[in-house]
Amino acid sequence: GNSVTQMEGPVTLSEEAFLTINCTYTATGYPSLFWYVQYPGEGLQLLLKATKADDKGSNKGFEATYRKETTSFHLEKGSVQVSDSAVYFCALPTASGGSYIPTFGRGTSLIVHP
Amino acid sequence: NAGVTQTPKFQVLKTGQSMTLQCAQDMNHNSMYWYRQDPGMGLRLIYYSASEGTTDKGEVPNGYNVSRLNKREFSLRLESAAPSQTSVYFCASSETGEVHEQYFGPGTRLTVT
Numbered sequence: 020g021n022s023v024t025q026m027e028g029p030v031t032l033s034e035e036a037f038l039t040i041n042c043t044y045t046a047t048g049y050p051s052l053f054w055y056v057q058y059p060g061e062g063l064q065l066l067l068k069a070t071k072a073d074d075k076g077s078n079k080g081f082e083a084t085y086r087k088e089t090t091s092f093h094l095e096k097g098s099v100q101v102s103d104s105a106v107y108f109c110a111l112p113t114a115s116g117g118s119y120i121p122t123f124g125r126g127t128s129l130i131v132h133p
Numbered sequence: 134n135a136g137v138t139q140t141p142k143f144q145v146l147k148t149g150q151s152m153t154l155q156c157a158q159d160m161n162h163n164s165m166y167w168y169r170q171d172p173g174m175g176l177r178l179i180y181y182s183a184s185e186g187t188t189d190k191g192e193v194p195n196g197y198n199v200s201r202l203n204k205r206e207f208s209l210r211l212e213s214a215a216p217s218q219t220s221v222y223f224c225a226s227s228e229t230g231e232v233h234e235q236y237f238g239p240g241t242r243l244t245v246t
Contacts, residue, residue: 050231051231051232053234055234055235061239061240062137062223062225062237062238062239062240063176063223063225063235063237064236064237065234065235065236068232068234070232108175108176112231114231115189116183116189117183118164118181118183118229119229119230119231119233120166120178120181120191121235123175123176124175125173125174125175126175126176
């Protein structure tokens with residue numbers, strides 16, 4: 020079945036540092052890929068997505084490129100802010116009985132210090 | 134536009150008590166989901182409903198039941214709560230199809246003593 024592997028956290032950075040959070044996947048075919056963000060005390064919300072190979076998703080200064088050659092969808096940001104401190108989840112859909120169920124990675128916690 | 138709403142926000146139960154977590158969405162989505170989130174375990178799917186009138190088990194269904202009351206509402210019931218069910222519970226909804234993202238509620242923090 021489909022699966023997602025994310026780098027372990029926490030990732031601790033100083034403000035304005037460059038961020039990379041690695042995500043690799045195993046899937047049948049070329050599913051859509053998603054990054055969600057969870058701020059403290061809240062539910063998850065979509066950060067960005069890519070629906071086909073070589074697509075780049077972007078939002079709020081974050082980017083991720085769908086690379087089928089390396090089965091990866093790494094999240095990057097050029098200059099992080101304290102407000103980016105959150106947990107980040109990589110996800111992809113898995114077909115199940117005619118519908119699609121998201122498969123989530125375990126999440127990577129990001130802590131940004133001033 | 135409220136999105137996905139959940140009630141209650143917090144709940145404390147004693148072992149053996151029952152309760153129902155309520156979830157509603159106003160986006161006319163077909164699919165709805167219940168997850169639990171525990172430290173170090175990520176999100177685990179309890180049950181989902183691909184459309185009104187259908188429900189299916191997820192990864193961790195034991196100890197839970199669900200009801201898809203109508204297209205808007207999807208409730209999760211704990212018949213006899215156990216300390217192992219202490220967790221944060223999230224409801225989510227989505228359009229049908231693999232390109233569609235999920236929309237999450239704010240969560241219910243449940244403690245079973």
